[in-house]
Amino acid sequence: MQFFRRALAAYLRGNGVERVNSELWWGIDDLGSPAYISGSFLDLFATKKRESPDMSELHHECGVAAIYHLSGRGRSQMCTSDGPRHISRLLPRMLLDIQNRGQLAAGMTTFDPDRPSLLRTLKDVGTVTEVFRLNHRAKCESLMRQLAGRAAIGHVRYATCGQDDRSYAQPFERKHIHKRKWFSFGFNGQLANYGLLKERLLADGDHHLTLDTDTEIILHEFGRLLSQSPGRIDWIDVLRQTTAGFDGAYSIALLTAEGEMIVARDPLGIKPMCYVNDGPLFAAASESVALLNLGFSDDQIKSLPPGHAIIIDPEDGFRLEQFAQTKSPAHCFFEWIYFANVASTLDDRSVYLSRTHLGEELARAERELGRVPLDDEDTIIVPVPDTSKAAADAMAYKLSIPCREGLIRNRYAGRTFIEGGRARKAKAATKYTPLREVLEGKRVILVEDSIVRSTTMNVLLDRIREVGGAKEIHVRVACPPIVAPCFYGIDMSTIDQLIAPKYFGVSGNLTDEAQQKLADDLGADTLRYLPVSAIARAIGLEESSLCRACVTGNYPTECGQHLYQIALDNRGSKIDAKRTYEQLAAALQQS
Known part of the structure; x- marks a missing residue:
C-alpha cells in the first residue's frame, strides 16, 4: 500500500x-x-x-448548517431508512441549498459516540457535489457511511484571493485527549477587530498561528478558555467570555466530542441563522430554504435571536439561552437584495417579496423620471440573471411593460481559465448570451440587483448592443450605490475596489449628472440607482435595524467605524485590506 x-x-x-x-x-x-x-x-x-475567484461577482464568505437527532426520544419522520444514527446524511442536502453562499470549499464534521473517532471531519476545496461525491453513488455512499453520525455540522465557503487552499476549508477541528475539550466548528462572518485579536493572542509568546484567518483566532480563543476549565464545560459561559472581545459578525455552529451542539448568532444579528426543533430533531442553517427543503413548514422555522445560542445536550435536550447583551439589530440588507436564496425567509422577511418590493420602487422612480417611453411597444424590461429577476418582474408588472429573458446565463460555466488580451470580453461571453430575437431593435430597461466593481458591466452592455442588437439600454439598479467597504464578511474591503465612489463620492450623492456620467462610461444610455431610503421600505424593517454601512458609511460597530476611517485615509494608496486591519490593531494598541 x-x-x-x-x-x-x-x-x-x-x-x-x-x-x-x-x-x-x-x-x-x-x-x-x-x-x-x-x-x-x-x-x-x-x-x-484552482483559479482565483471571479472578481466581477460579489462573494459572501460562507454559510453554515447543523443537524442533530437526540437518542432515546423517538424517531423523527425526517430520518433516512438508516435511522437516527445516520441523520448526518441530510447534511450535504442542506449544504446544497446554501451553496449560493460559498462554492470554493465545503466540509462537515459528524459525531458518533460508538466509534473511536468521536468526531470525524471531511473537508476540501470544491463544491458540495465535488467534496461529497454526490454525482457518484458508490463513492458518496462510502463517504456517508464513514461519516455517519447522529449529529453533524457543515460549512460552505467562498474566499478572497490567496485563500483558496484546503487548509482554509471548514469546519475547523481541535482534537484533544479530553472529550470536553475536543470540538469542531464552522463560522460565517468576519471579525472587524481580527488584527487586534491576533496581536493579543500572539503577545504571550505561547500561541502560534498558521493561517491568516479570524476562524483560527476563534479556534484558539475557545481552546484557551476550555483549557482553563477543570470540569464540565458551560458553553454559554464560554461564548459569553469569548465573544465579549469580538467586534463584527458571526454565526457559529459547533460540535463537541461529548455530543453537545452549539449554534450561536452575534448580538447585532448581522449574519442570518435559522433553526427548527421538532421532537428529537434539531436543524439549523444560515438560510431557511435548507430547512424548508428537509420538509419543515414555514411556520416551524424560526430565526435565532441576536446574542442568543441554542445548546443541544445528549441528556438535557434543547435549550435557547442569551449569551450577550443585544442592542438594536443590524441585519445585513444585502442578504435580501443579493446573497440569500430567493426562496429563503430571514428574520421574518421574505427574500422574494423584498426583491419584488425593490422592483416596485424602481417602477415608481421610473414613472417620476419620465426618460423612457413606457407606452412604446419597443420598450422591454430585461433582468440580469439571476438575482434581479424578481425585481424586474415586479417592475414590469407595475409599468405594464413586457419582461423578457433577453440574457441567458450559462449555469455550467463556473470559473474559467481564459487568458489573454480579450479575457474580460471572453469571460462575459462565457457567462451571458444575449438573445437577438428578444433584444433586436428594442429599448431595453436592464435591471441589475447591484453594481459593486462594474468589472464586466460595460462588456455586457456592449454585447447587448453588438450581439443582441438593442437600440437603447437603460440600466436600473435595485440598490443604492456601494460607496463604502464591508468589514463583516463580504469581499469588498477597500474603497478603491468600488466603482460608485469615483462618481458619487463616499457620501453617495446621487446627482443626475453623476449618474449620467457613469452611464456614459459604462456604455448605457441612462443609469439610475435606488435611494438608500428604499431599502428599509422594500424589506419591511426599520432603518435602524439594518446594517447599511456599505451604502452610508455608518458602521454598527466601533472597529467597523475605525476601519472605515483608515480606509478613507488609505484611499488611492493601493494599501490592501490586510494592511488596513494591521493599521487598526496598531492604532488600538497605542490608544
Missing part, C-alpha cells in the same frame, strides 16, 4: 495536482484498489490548483 500511495502521489503531481490530501487516504481501502483507480476517483484524494 505504501508503494501504491507514493506512486499515486507522483501521478497526481505530474497531472497538475498541487497537493495530496493525506487526511483522505483512509478512503482508498474502502473505495477501491489500484485496478479501480480512475481520473474521477483521483479527485477524491487531491486538491487541484
Whole structure:
C-alpha cells in the first residue's frame, strides 16, 4: 500500500495536482484498489490548483448548517431508512441549498459516540457535489457511511484571493485527549477587530498561528478558555467570555466530542441563522430554504435571536439561552437584495417579496423620471440573471411593460481559465448570451440587483448592443450605490475596489449628472440607482435595524467605524485590506 500511495502521489503531481490530501487516504481501502483507480476517483484524494475567484461577482464568505437527532426520544419522520444514527446524511442536502453562499470549499464534521473517532471531519476545496461525491453513488455512499453520525455540522465557503487552499476549508477541528475539550466548528462572518485579536493572542509568546484567518483566532480563543476549565464545560459561559472581545459578525455552529451542539448568532444579528426543533430533531442553517427543503413548514422555522445560542445536550435536550447583551439589530440588507436564496425567509422577511418590493420602487422612480417611453411597444424590461429577476418582474408588472429573458446565463460555466488580451470580453461571453430575437431593435430597461466593481458591466452592455442588437439600454439598479467597504464578511474591503465612489463620492450623492456620467462610461444610455431610503421600505424593517454601512458609511460597530476611517485615509494608496486591519490593531494598541 505504501508503494501504491507514493506512486499515486507522483501521478497526481505530474497531472497538475498541487497537493495530496493525506487526511483522505483512509478512503482508498474502502473505495477501491489500484485496478479501480480512475481520473474521477483521483479527485477524491487531491486538491487541484484552482483559479482565483471571479472578481466581477460579489462573494459572501460562507454559510453554515447543523443537524442533530437526540437518542432515546423517538424517531423523527425526517430520518433516512438508516435511522437516527445516520441523520448526518441530510447534511450535504442542506449544504446544497446554501451553496449560493460559498462554492470554493465545503466540509462537515459528524459525531458518533460508538466509534473511536468521536468526531470525524471531511473537508476540501470544491463544491458540495465535488467534496461529497454526490454525482457518484458508490463513492458518496462510502463517504456517508464513514461519516455517519447522529449529529453533524457543515460549512460552505467562498474566499478572497490567496485563500483558496484546503487548509482554509471548514469546519475547523481541535482534537484533544479530553472529550470536553475536543470540538469542531464552522463560522460565517468576519471579525472587524481580527488584527487586534491576533496581536493579543500572539503577545504571550505561547500561541502560534498558521493561517491568516479570524476562524483560527476563534479556534484558539475557545481552546484557551476550555483549557482553563477543570470540569464540565458551560458553553454559554464560554461564548459569553469569548465573544465579549469580538467586534463584527458571526454565526457559529459547533460540535463537541461529548455530543453537545452549539449554534450561536452575534448580538447585532448581522449574519442570518435559522433553526427548527421538532421532537428529537434539531436543524439549523444560515438560510431557511435548507430547512424548508428537509420538509419543515414555514411556520416551524424560526430565526435565532441576536446574542442568543441554542445548546443541544445528549441528556438535557434543547435549550435557547442569551449569551450577550443585544442592542438594536443590524441585519445585513444585502442578504435580501443579493446573497440569500430567493426562496429563503430571514428574520421574518421574505427574500422574494423584498426583491419584488425593490422592483416596485424602481417602477415608481421610473414613472417620476419620465426618460423612457413606457407606452412604446419597443420598450422591454430585461433582468440580469439571476438575482434581479424578481425585481424586474415586479417592475414590469407595475409599468405594464413586457419582461423578457433577453440574457441567458450559462449555469455550467463556473470559473474559467481564459487568458489573454480579450479575457474580460471572453469571460462575459462565457457567462451571458444575449438573445437577438428578444433584444433586436428594442429599448431595453436592464435591471441589475447591484453594481459593486462594474468589472464586466460595460462588456455586457456592449454585447447587448453588438450581439443582441438593442437600440437603447437603460440600466436600473435595485440598490443604492456601494460607496463604502464591508468589514463583516463580504469581499469588498477597500474603497478603491468600488466603482460608485469615483462618481458619487463616499457620501453617495446621487446627482443626475453623476449618474449620467457613469452611464456614459459604462456604455448605457441612462443609469439610475435606488435611494438608500428604499431599502428599509422594500424589506419591511426599520432603518435602524439594518446594517447599511456599505451604502452610508455608518458602521454598527466601533472597529467597523475605525476601519472605515483608515480606509478613507488609505484611499488611492493601493494599501490592501490586510494592511488596513494591521493599521487598526496598531492604532488600538497605542490608544
